[in-house]
Amino acid sequence: MDYCYHFVAPGAMTHKHSMGSSRTDSRLCTLDRQRQHPIWHRTLSPQTGTIMQNPASAHPTAIIGAGLAGLSAALSLTQRGMAVALFDKGRGPGGRLSTRRADGWRFDHGGQYLTVRDAGLRRVVDGLVADGHAAPWTGHIVRLTADGGVEPHPVERFVGVPGMNGIIQGLIARLPDAARPRFARRALSITGAPGDWHLRMEDGAVEGPFAAVIVAVPSPQAVDLLSPVAPALAMHAGEAVMAPCWALMLGFDQAALPAWDAAFIAGAGAEDRPLSWIAHDGAKPGRAGGASFVAHAAPDWSIRHLEDAADAVAAALLPAFRAATGISGDPALISAHRWRYALPTRPLSDGFLLDPALGIGACGDWCLEARAEAAFVSGARLAAAMGG
Ligand SMILES: Cc1cc2nc3c(=O)[nH]c(=O)nc-3n(C[C@H](O)[C@H](O)[C@H](O)COP(=O)(O)OP(=O)(O)OC[C@H]3O[C@@H](n4cnc5c(N)ncnc54)[C@H](O)[C@@H]3O)c2cc1C
Structure with missing residues (x-):
């Protein structure tokens, strides 16, 4: 480049x-x-x-x-x-690699994982893995197609430990005190x-x-x-140009888990297909376990609902989460967070x-x-x- x-x-x-x-x-x-x-x-x-x-x-x-x-x-x-x-x-x-704690649950409600192609970042991530601030995420990650198919989506991914902001904390630890x-x-x-x-x-x-x-x-x-x-x-x-993202956080006391750990959802953005990503946060490495999930609404949907109340957004996204995961029970915790500037679309x-x-x-x-x-x-x- x-x-x-x-x-x-x-x-x-x-x-x-x-x-x-x-x-x-x-x-x-x-x-x-x-x-x-x-x-x-x-x-x-x-x-x-x-x-x-x-x-x-x-x-x-x-x-x-x-x-x-x-x-x-x-x-x-x-x-x-x-x-x-x-x-x-x-x-x-954390910034956009933040981790939210609520009622004993922990959610990576922003960035989900890190990809590493740059040699300089590779050296840093190797160090973060060595000192326990990050770990490879080798979970079963798939793509749900519009016609109901399930395709594997294998890419090398890393996550922060015990949450995504572990990456940020690990970098801060590498700075001299005066620079923190x-x-x-x-x-x-x-x-x-x-x-x-x-x-x-x-x-x-x-x-x-x-x-x-x-x-x-x-x-x-x-x-x-x-x-x-x-x-x-x-x-x-x-x-x-940066687009917003509504993030849905769900904690279940017990739930029959889907067959995958995380899923991209193809063709998302319409009112009847709002979610573009769902992750079983509790299944990421270094987590305490538990049925905690993060789901992200697609940019188009998030733009249309940018000024909606968080409770209304959570209620609107829950049916799509249920349809994609098959989890029908009521969550013990449900919350939505708006990232006004989530990702650059241009x-x-x-x-x-x-x-x-x-x-x-x-x-x-x-x-x-x-x-x-x-x-x-x-x-x-x-x-x-x-x-x-
Ligand atoms: C919902 C979501 C999902 C994502 N998923 C992924 C993913 O799976 N994989 C991936 O690679 N990337 C993902 N990303 C993108 C990734 O999180 C970002 O690319 C990355 O974190 C951006 O880092 P940054 O330092 O550029 O910006 P930021 O992380 O936004 O950092 C900017 C910092 O500036 C601070 N700040 C802002 N204004 C001021 C001010 N006036 N004074 C002082 N401080 C200020 C903020 O508090 C913030 O900490 C995702 C992002 C979001 C939001």
Whole structure:
């Protein structure tokens, strides 16, 4: 894949180049910024064309969002000896790889599993498996066809242990203490100037100064943060389209289990076929067992019912769950969660966005592909471009 980045010459429109061909223009752009801002302390490496942080700078790089993309960037930058400050609005680790606990049940209500094709992610996942934060998921996973057929769907998959957010916790454990995410810290805006950025936080605090800022949040939220300070990046981020997903969580005291552990449901989206995925969460490795299930509504259905009440959504999805699994009993727990920005249905192909002159970048699955490993790759690629 040809990873590209964006830069914005001062006062000019956005230009898009391959990494190799943009070096000269980017250096000119950076030098121009240096003249405008004497505190600017990053420059391009003549060997690699990437941005180098001046070792004399005491300012860390701020990362907004501690999901897989933000943590991947944080790991890469800290491994290069750079300081980072990581902020996340969530109450705990996970992002879209969260795990929900309720009444003794545990649900992976967001990302279900991780695929691994990238060599860098493979090394990380091997480590997570070795230290017990992840495990291969070798369950019986099938595809239910529209005509009632059941087809095997064998792909190498990994899950977090004891829940999907085990992956996130394992990555956090690899960071130096000072770089670990600060939770319940929502960034409202980025202010300042290149080399001297600040974050205005929801709790009224102002964090900074920062040498650079990485925005690692879903694209619509990235647009809000980028617009005032990097409008061209914001405009490009706005070209990505993300769809919502309603997630149904069900816990049964006892149930006759289906013959499969998880199923994709082909042709989902209509009112009479709303669910696109059902997983027996309790059967994933490292779980306590039990009949806990997560089902996801297809994007089309989720868009039509985006503003419905969670109780109404749960009631509307339950019959489809029963029809697909054959489980007819009443659940001991039933709940629905809305992911407003679940998956990119039209991602960018850039890999990441970066304005080297501003020292502002963005990463996430929406820069590449609708899967968790794309978030990891995007964060790592952006960090490589920013960290030399
Ligand atoms: C329902 C669902 C099912 C999925 N299934 C799969 C699957 O089976 N396999 C797969 O590979 N992928 C799956 N995915 C996709 C996968 O979860 C994502 O690709 C991946 O987790 C995205 O990581 P990220 O870091 O880009 O974004 P996120 O995980 O969304 O992280 C962004 C973080 O930014 C924080 N944040 C947002 N705004 C602010 C702010 N202003 N200030 C501070 N913090 C902020 C959020 O709290 C969040 O933690 C699924 C996703 C969903 C929702």
